[in-house]
Amino acid sequence: MPELPELAAHAERLDAGWAGARLERTEPLGFTVLKTVDPPPEAAHGAAVASVGRRGKHLLLRLEPPAPDQPSLAFVVHLMQAGRLRADARLARRPRGGLWRWRFADREALLLTEAGTERRVGVWLVRGDPCAQEPLAGLGPDADALDREALAARLTGQTGRIHTVLRDQRVLAGLGRRLANEVCHRAGLSPFARADRVDGEALDRLATALSEGLAEELATERERDDLGSARERATRVHGRTGEACPACGDVVREVAYRDYAIHYCARCQTGGRVLADNTTSRFVR
Numbered sequence: 001m002p003e004l005p006e007l008a009a010h011a012e013r014l015d016a017g018w019a020g021a022r023l024e025r026t027e028p029l030g031f032t033v034l035k036t037v038d039p040p041p042e043a044a045h046g047a048a049v050a051s052v053g054r055r056g057k058h059l060l061l062r063l064e065p066p067a068p069d070q071p072s073l074a075f076v077v078h079l080m081q082a083g084r085l086r087a088d089a090r091l092a093r094r095p096r097g098g099l100w101r102w103r104f105a106d107r108e109a110l111l112l113t114e115a116g117t118e119r120r121v122g123v124w125l126v127r128g129d130p131c132a133q134e135p136l137a138g139l140g141p142d143a144d145a146l147d148r149e150a151l152a153a154r155l156t157g158q159t160g161r162i163h164t165v166l167r168d169q170r171v172l173a174g175l176g177r178r179l180a181n182e183v184c185h186r187a188g189l190s191p192f193a194r195a196d197r198v199d200g201e202a203l204d205r206l207a208t209a210l211s212e213g214l215a216e217e218l219a220t221e222r223e224r225d226d227l228g229s230a231r232e233r234a235t236r237v238h239g240r241t242g243e244a245c246p247a248c249g250d251v252v253r254e255v256a257y258r259d260y261a262i263h264y265c266a267r268c269q270t271g272g273r274v275l276a277d278n279t280t281s282r283f284v285r
C-alpha cells in the first residue's frame with residue numbers, strides 16, 4: 001500500500017498539475033466507490049481546485065468555496081492497495097478498473113482506478129473542514145509532523161507491539177507495513193518492543209529513524225513521475241527475507257502472519273534473538 005512519502009510526493013505532483021483547474025463535472029464509473037451521499041457530487045461542479053494535499057494515507061482534493069462566506073467542499077480519496085489517481089487523456093467510456101473521473105474545463109481529466117477485484121478504494125465528498133469529518137476525523141497526527149516529545153506522547157499508554165502501534169492510524173497517520181519494518185530496523189528496535197516502554201535512547205533512535213526515514217523516502221519519491229509500485233522501492237529489510245542485512249550482513253528474518261510479514265534483522269534489532277509469533281510469550285521483546 002502506498003504510504004506517507006509516496007502519497008506526499010504524489011499529492012505534490014497532482015497539486016502542480018491541477019491546482020486552479022475548474023471542475024466541470026464528475027463521472028462515477030464504479031457503483032460503490034463514493035462513500036457519501038450528502039453533499040451530492042453535483043454540488044462540486046464548477047468549483048476550482050484550491051489544492052491537492054495529503055492527510056495520513058488519504059489524498060485530499062480541496063475546492064475553492066462557492067462564495068467567500070460559504071464552506072468549501074473537498075474530495076477525500078483513499079487508494080488502498082491497488083488504487084491509482086492519474087491524468088486521463090484517453091477518456092475511455094469504460095476504462096479498465098475505472099471507478100471515478102473528474103473532468104475539468106481547462107485541464108486533463110483525472111481518473112481513479114483500482115487494479116484487481118477487491119474494490120476497497122473510496123471517495124468521500126465532504127463540506128467544511130475535511131480533517132474534522134470521516135474518514136479523517138479519527139486520525140492521529142501525521143508521522144512526519146512528530147518530534148521526539150510528540151512521539152513520546154503518542155506512545156504513552158500504548159501497550160501493543162511497536163510495529164503494530166506505528167501502523168495504527170489513530171496513533172500516528174501515514175505508516176504501513178513497509179515503513180514500520182524499515183523504521184524499526186533503522187532505529188535498531190525490536191518490532192515486538194512494547195510501544196509505551198520505548199524510551200530514553202531507544203526513543204531518540206525511533207524519532208530520528210522516523211524523521212530521517214520519511215525525509216529520505218520523500219526525496220526519492222519526488223524524483224518519480226508517478227506513484228510507481230512497491231517492487232520499485234529500495235528497502236533495507238522489508239520484503240528481503242533471507243537476504244543480507246545492509247547494516248551488518250546478518251540474514252534478514254521474518255515473522256509471517258496470514259496476510260503479511262514482519263521483517264527484521266536479529267543482530268541489529270533484537271540482540272540476536274529470533275522472534276516467533278507467540279503472542280502469549282511475555283519474554284520476547
Ligand SMILES: [Zn+2]
Nearest residue numbers: 245248265268
Ligand atoms: Zn543487521
